[in-house]
Amino acid sequence: MHSRRQLADHLRALGVSPGDLIMAHASVRAVGEVAGGPDEIHLAISDAVGTDGTLMMYAGCPQYVDEVGRGNLWLDQEAELLEKLPAFDARTSRSARDHGVLVEFLRTYPESRVNDHPARFVARGPHAGALFATQPWDYAFGRESALDRLVELGGKILLLGADHDNVTFLHYVEHVADIPGRRIARFKVPVLEGGRRVWRDMAEFDTSSAGVHPSWPDRFFATIVGDYLAASGNPGGRVGDAISHLIPAADLLAFARPVMEQKART
16 A cells, blocks of 8 residues: 555656646556545645646546537437537536546645636646636647647656556647648537527547547557657656656657658658
8 A cells, every 4th residue: 555655755756846847647546555545646746746836637528528519429319418418617527537537536626726628627736827828719739728838837747557548748749730631520519608508619630539630540649658758768667556657748749749740641
């Protein structure tokens, strides 16, 4: 069984430093049993970055909120959702279940903040205001998003036993790279406007499992992360039981962008 203090020590040994802005992806199961439960994991990260540091995670939205219009549902399913699905409320709606339990623990923890968008991030720490200062409605992972400011602020990506194919930051790279022929997803989301639920149109470069470009191979993100770790000589370490890595976001952007651009042209 691990303690919060032990996890914080492991994170410091991995390279997490006071004042860091950290975007975390975590598998609670991979970290192993922690005295006090999963909250102790995100609190250990906060301990490692200190009072001047900030922790961010991607929370997303509950099932179906961003599915109407994508073409993945039957017409009768869409009709029922159009009738019954409540408006998305960034402050109270649960995190996407497939993003893991830790992000929901962070979202509901005191002093955590979110951006008002279905492509929702949660952050706690002094950089939260800057991260969420602006948020584009369409192409929400690109310029002026929290991921854009993660790079500007010198942020780092922390992988705690997480599947490397789920590194959300690489959707930012897809949005800003010169990739011809990107798939554009268009869909509707239910939001409150003037106290009424309305279905608002949205567009993004496709972040679904289909991939943003027809040439993307299966588990392309995992391949990019794995190749980056090998090229940069980043062996990682253990946080609790989890094989973990710390990656500067700007470095991953510089590595992944030409890989994506070349792949799209071949």
